Amino acid sequence: MxxxxxxxxxxxxxxxxxxxxxFFGEEDIEILSEVIHAGTVSKGPKVAQFEREFAARHGVAHVGTVTSGTAAMHTCIGAINPDPGDEIIVTPWTSGGSVIGALLHNCVPIFADIDDTFTLDPADVEAKITPRTRAIIAVHLFGNPCAMAALRAIADRHQLFLIEDCCQAHFAESQGEVVGSMGDINGFSFGGKHLSAGGGGAFMTDNEVLWERGLIFSDCALPRNSSPYAGRPYANYFLAPNYKMNDLMAAVLIAQLKxxxxxxxxxxxxxxxxxxxxxxxxxxxxxxxxxxxxxxxxxxxxxxxxxxxxxxxxxxxxxxxxxxxxxxxxxxxxxxEGPLYRNPFLSEPNCYGRSHFPFDYKRDKPIDYRLVECPNxxxxxxxxxxxxxxxxxxxxxxxxxxxxxxxxxxxxxxxxxxxx
Ligand SMILES: Cc1ncc(COP(=O)(O)O)c(C=O)c1O
Structure with a gap:
C-alpha cells in the first residue's frame, strides 16, 4: 500500500x-409546480403552511420565515430592540451570520470562551456580563447543543434575553428539549443546512411581545393585513428591513421537512x-x-x-x-482567520466607514477586538x-x-x- x-x-x-x-426529487417538483400553477409566488399559503408545520415540530407557538439565517438572527435582535452600544454575548467560534444582525443594530458582540463541546462556557458567559449586556446568543455549533439549562439560569438571573442560534443544529436536543424551543427567540438558516431550500431562514418564539415585534421587524414595520399593525395608516413605523420569504422557498421546505x-x-x-x-x-x-x-x-x-x-x-x-x-x-x-473576533469586520474595524462605531458609542475607550482573547x-x-x-x-x-x-x-x- x-x-x-x-x-x-x-x-x-x-x-x-x-x-x-x-435529495431533491418528484415531491419537490410537484409542490413547486403547484405554486407556479397557482400564479402567485410571493408570500402566501405555502409560507403559512411551512410556518405552521415547523412550529408544530418544535412545540412552539410562533414561527416566522425570512430570507436567510443572517436575517433570522437579525430579526431576533430586532425583536428585543436593544439600544446602540448594547452588548450581546456570543461565542468566538461561529458564522459571522450569528452577529451581523447585532452589528446592523449597532450592538457590540462580546466574546465568551468555549469549552470542549465547542460551545459557550456558561461560567465565562457570566463573567462577561456588564450593565450594558442585553442578550446571550447560544450557538449550537455544528449541531451540538449549548448548555441550555445553565445559560437559561444565567439569563434569568441577570434579566437578559437568551437567543438560540439553531442555524446549524436543526432538531438537535438539549436534555430532551429540541433546540429553538428554549431561548426567548431563536433563529434558523435553511441555506445548505439539514433542512434546506438553498436559502431562507426562520425565527421562533413563545413570547407574544417578541413575536409581534419580530413579525413587524422582518417586514419593513409596515401595517400589512396579517400584521399586528394591520389597520394603521400605511407607513414605516420603525427602521426595519424586508426579509420576507416567498412561496417557492416555502414549498421546497415543506417537501424537505418530510x-x-x-x-x-x-x-x-x-x-x-x-x-x-x-x-x-x-x-x-x-x-x-x-x-x-x-x-x-x-x-x-x-x-x-x-x-x-x-x-x-x-x-x-x-x-x-x-x-x-x-x-x-x-x-x-x-x-x-481564526476566532470571529480576529475577522476584519471586527478587528480593523470595518463596520461603518472609517469610524469605530458602534464600538466607541458612549464608551471612554472603543472596544478593541485585537485585544480579545478566549484561551480555549x-x-x-x-x-x-x-x-x-x-x-x-x-x-x-x-x-x-x-x-x-x-x-x-x-x-x-x-x-x-x-x-x-
Ligand atoms: C451558526 C450560524 N449562524 C448564522 C448563519 C447565517 O445563516 P445564512 O447563511 O442562512 O445567512 C449561519 C450560516 O452558516 C450559521 O452557521
Missing part, C-alpha cells in the same frame, strides 16, 4: 466524489461510526456531546493533540482534503478540524473517511522519543 500522503504524490484514499447533501429526519439519522449514524473507528487514536478527540444531548452533526468537529503531531490542525485538514475527504479548519471553510477558542484554532457530514454517507464512505484520518495521523505523529 502507498502510505505517502496524497499531497506528497501518494494515492488518495478516496477518488470517487461523495453523494449529495440533500425528509429531514432521514438526513439527520444518517448523519448521526455516520458520525458515530467515524468516531468509533478512530477511537483508538488518543491524539484525536471528537467535539464533546453532553450526556443526554443530541448532536445532529451538520458538521463533525474534532480536535488534535498537536503536541504529539508535527502539524497543526489546518495542515491536517489540508492533507485530508488531498485524500479526497471534505475537511476544513476548526470552522468549516475558514481556518486561518485560541486553542481550537491550532487544534480543531471539521468534516462536512452528508446524509448520503454509507458504510464505504465512512470507512474511507476513517482510513484517511488514520493515514494522515500516522504520517504526522511524532516519534515517541520526540514528544516532550
Amino acid at each position: 502507498d502510505d505517502r500522503l496524497a499531497m506528497q504524490g501518494g494515492t488518495p484514499v478516496r477518488t470517487l466524489p461523495f453523494g449529495p447533501s440533500h 425528509k429531514v429526519d432521514g438526513y439527520i439519522e444518517k448523519k448521526i449514524r455516520a458520525a458515530q461510526q467515524i468516531i468509533e473507528q478512530v477511537s483508538d487514536i488518543e491524539e484525536i478527540t471528537p467535539q464533546r456531546v453532553r450526556e443526554g444531548d443530541r448532536n445532529t452533526y451538520w458538521v463533525m468537529g474534532m480536535s488534535l493533540d498537536t503536541d504529539k503531531l508535527t502539524c497543526d490542525a489546518w495542515a491536517f485538514a489540508q492533507a485530508l482534503n488531498h485524500e479526497g475527504i471534505p475537511a476544513g479548519g476548526p470552522y468549516i471553510g475558514s481556518g486561518k 477558542g485560541e486553542k481550537l484554532m491550532q487544534r480543531g478540524f471539521s468534516i462536512q457530514m452528508q446524509p448520503s454517507f454509507d458504510d464505504e464512505d465512512v470507512a474511507d473517511i476513517s482510513a484517511a484520518i488514520r493515514k494522515v495521523f500516522i504520517h504526522y505523529r511524532k516519534p515517541i522519543h520526540a514528544i516532550t
Whole structure:
C-alpha cells in the first residue's frame, strides 16, 4: 500500500466524489409546480403552511420565515430592540451570520470562551456580563447543543434575553428539549443546512411581545393585513428591513421537512461510526456531546493533540482534503482567520466607514477586538478540524473517511522519543 500522503504524490484514499447533501426529487417538483400553477409566488399559503408545520415540530407557538439565517438572527435582535452600544454575548467560534444582525443594530458582540463541546462556557458567559449586556446568543455549533439549562439560569438571573442560534443544529436536543424551543427567540438558516431550500431562514418564539415585534421587524414595520399593525395608516413605523420569504422557498421546505429526519439519522449514524473507528487514536478527540444531548452533526468537529503531531490542525485538514475527504479548519471553510473576533469586520474595524462605531458609542475607550482573547477558542484554532457530514454517507464512505484520518495521523505523529 502507498502510505505517502496524497499531497506528497501518494494515492488518495478516496477518488470517487461523495453523494449529495440533500435529495431533491418528484415531491419537490410537484409542490413547486403547484405554486407556479397557482400564479402567485410571493408570500402566501405555502409560507403559512411551512410556518405552521415547523412550529408544530418544535412545540412552539410562533414561527416566522425570512430570507436567510443572517436575517433570522437579525430579526431576533430586532425583536428585543436593544439600544446602540448594547452588548450581546456570543461565542468566538461561529458564522459571522450569528452577529451581523447585532452589528446592523449597532450592538457590540462580546466574546465568551468555549469549552470542549465547542460551545459557550456558561461560567465565562457570566463573567462577561456588564450593565450594558442585553442578550446571550447560544450557538449550537455544528449541531451540538449549548448548555441550555445553565445559560437559561444565567439569563434569568441577570434579566437578559437568551437567543438560540439553531442555524446549524436543526432538531438537535438539549436534555430532551429540541433546540429553538428554549431561548426567548431563536433563529434558523435553511441555506445548505439539514433542512434546506438553498436559502431562507426562520425565527421562533413563545413570547407574544417578541413575536409581534419580530413579525413587524422582518417586514419593513409596515401595517400589512396579517400584521399586528394591520389597520394603521400605511407607513414605516420603525427602521426595519424586508426579509420576507416567498412561496417557492416555502414549498421546497415543506417537501424537505418530510425528509429531514432521514438526513439527520444518517448523519448521526455516520458520525458515530467515524468516531468509533478512530477511537483508538488518543491524539484525536471528537467535539464533546453532553450526556443526554443530541448532536445532529451538520458538521463533525474534532480536535488534535498537536503536541504529539508535527502539524497543526489546518495542515491536517489540508492533507485530508488531498485524500479526497471534505475537511476544513476548526470552522468549516475558514481556518486561518481564526476566532470571529480576529475577522476584519471586527478587528480593523470595518463596520461603518472609517469610524469605530458602534464600538466607541458612549464608551471612554472603543472596544478593541485585537485585544480579545478566549484561551480555549485560541486553542481550537491550532487544534480543531471539521468534516462536512452528508446524509448520503454509507458504510464505504465512512470507512474511507476513517482510513484517511488514520493515514494522515500516522504520517504526522511524532516519534515517541520526540514528544516532550
Ligand atoms: C451558526 C450560524 N449562524 C448564522 C448563519 C447565517 O445563516 P445564512 O447563511 O442562512 O445567512 C449561519 C450560516 O452558516 C450559521 O452557521
